[in-house]
Amino acid sequence: MSEQQRWQDRYDAGETPWDTGRPDSNFTSTVIERPVRVCKALEIGCGTGTNALWLARQGFTVVATDISETAIQVAKEKASEAGARCEFVAADFLNGDIAGAPFEFAFDRGCFHSFDSDEERKRFAENVAHHLGKRGLWLNLSGSADDPPRDTGPPRRSAGDIITAVEPWFEILSLTATCFESDRPRPPRAWKCLMRKRQ
Numbered sequence: 399m400s401e402q403q404r405w406q407d408r409y410d411a412g413e414t415p416w417d418t419g420r421p422d423s424n425f426t427s428t429v430i431e432r433p434v435r436v437c438k439a440l441e442i443g444c445g446t447g448t449n450a451l452w453l454a455r456q457g458f459t460v461v462a463t464d465i466s467e468t469a470i471q472v473a474k475e476k477a478s479e480a481g482a483r484c485e486f487v488a489a490d491f492l493n494g495d496i497a498g499a500p501f502e503f504a505f506d507r508g509c510f511h512s513f514d515s516d517e518e519r520k521r522f523a524e525n526v527a528h529h530l531g532k533r534g535l536w537l538n539l540s541g542s543a544d545d546p547p548r549d550t551g552p553p554r555r556s557a558g559d560i561i562t563a564v565e566p567w568f569e570i571l572s573l574t575a576t577c578f579e580s581d582r583p584r585p586p587r588a589w590k591c592l593m594r595k596r597q
Contacts, residue, residue: 410468417445421452422579424590428537437502442491443509447473454484461498463489500531511540511553519563527567527595534595542587552586568593
């Protein structure tokens with residue numbers, strides 16, 4: 399089964415526990431408190447568009463992508479209902495370019511961490527850098543290996559996994575422990591990593 403079909407099947411079946419219908423507070427707090435200035439932004443692995451639509455409401459020009467056509471269709475419907483200006487594109491980010499580059503800010507919540515090999519994560523980081531302009535920012539949320547082993551839930555990555563993949567292309571501004579926004583009694587632990595593209 400292809401990666402695209404795997405995600406398509408999960409959205410078609412409604413097996414999307416990460417889709418809370420609320421923008422992730424790790425994301426919103428970073429945008430507000432840093433602050434990230436209003437700019438052209440890219441969300442990678444946007445799902446049904448909750449975070450991208452929040453960003454658009456803050457005045458950002460947003461292009462958001464997901465490998466699942468079902469997720470993108472739902473996101474487009476939500477944008478239409480909300481009257482929000484946000485471009486949603488079905489695309490395989492690891493293996494292609496997204497129109498509209500260069501962007502000044504990129505965000506992904508749980509896309510980078512879905513790749514099991516160091517090589518794929520490095521390719522992902524390189525492609526984020528490729529899509530960002532000079533000194534562009536990337537905010538990444540990844541599952542943490544500090545969480546106990548489990549059969550379900552987000553992939554568990556170490557801080558070293560993240561650093562190894564991103565450092566050739568990004569300066570790490572902050573790497574902090576947090577939890578994913580979740581409806582679970584014990585939300586999965588996560589890493590929040592804010593990076594700046596190297597010169």
